[in-house]
Amino acid sequence: MSRSAFVLQEMGLSPLWRPRGEPGIQDSPVNLATPPAEAAAVATVATPPRAAALASTAPAAEPTTVEVNEAPLQAKLPDVLPIQDWDSLHAHVAACQRCELARTRHNVVVGRGNQQARLLIIGEAPGEQEDRQGLPFVGKAGQLLENMLAAAGIHSEQDVYICNVVKCRPPGNRNPAPAEIASCASYLQWQIDSVKPDLIVALGRFAAHTLLNSQAPISTLRKQLHHVQGHPLLVTFHPAYLLRSPGEKAKAWQDWHQVKCQLAG
Ligand code: SF4
Known part of the structure; x- marks a missing residue:
């Protein structure tokens, strides 16, 4: 096999x-x-x-009309951070006290992977394991993401940079609050601008809603090609959701196949 x-x-x-x-x-x-x-x-x-x-x-299939959205990152920032390079970003985030999440985190989780990657994957927020290790997607959900990337022929270190909407773990794995997202948005905007990916993949409803400023169901969003900060964006399920709902894995595989095709274009 x-x-x-x-x-x-x-x-x-x-x-x-x-x-x-x-x-x-x-x-x-x-x-x-x-x-x-x-x-x-x-x-x-x-x-x-x-x-x-x-x-x-593509095979000879009946084309489906899908919508292209050009949406700004939801949060608007009053300030411009003096971030010059990746070391500066890591230093700023490590010292950041801009929101309440700084009080309960063990480690900040900036991101990992190739900083010039063609594919930028954005999740929601660090979980318990990520908070402990200071790296994104290192728990069971991370292993499933690694498996899906491998199955699609995408190398998780060479081809991908992975980060989250917020860089500190919300207590109890609750959703980040709007004020926390706004406080952290400049870091994510800087990462998107610096990686300059050919494609962004939003993992899960929360990341998709934040990046696209939309409340549409993920079943709708994952069937469209969107744009954020001038970069194409596709939406798929968060691997943590797939662990709870394994029946959705087939749809997720369709999404990752679409990612592979988009990168091959
Ligand atoms: S979540 Fe973002 S804004 Fe809030 S303390 Fe952490 S790095 Fe700073």
Whole structure:
């Protein structure tokens, strides 16, 4: 069994990618040259030339009209932080007392990965393990994210930079408050501007709502190609949600396949 097939089996996705009687899919559980219909839908509205590249690899599927949103990051900041480089960012965040979360954190969690990565993944907030280790996505949810990236052929260290909307853990894993998001937004804006990713992936409803200034259901948002600070953005489920709702993993795999296709464009 190949590594991709093993990972997909571990994710419980093998049946989805082993349909019987479909030429071109039977031979490989991860047929990256044949994106699902949703990738074709994005290709119909994305900005050329990426859209053309996507369309050239898409199967003959009925195109679906999807919406392109150009949304600013929700929070507006009154100040401009004097952040010159990544070391400066880490120093500012480590000393930050701009919101209540500074009082209960053990460590700040700035981000990890390639600071020039083509793919920027943004989650909600650090959890318990992340707060302990000072790194994002290191618990069970992080392992599932690693598995999904590996299955999509995306190297988590080379191809990705991962961070969260807020850099300190909310007590009890509650959602960050609007004032906390606003206080922390300048750090995320700086990270987006500095990484200059070809694609942003928002993990989960909270990150998507914050980045897109939308309250639409994730079932709607994940079917659209959005833009934030001039960068294309796709939405998928948070891996912590997938651990609680394994029946949604097949949809998540469709999203990651779409991510792979978007990056290949
Ligand atoms: S969450 Fe952000 S704004 Fe609040 S203390 Fe941590 S780094 Fe500062």
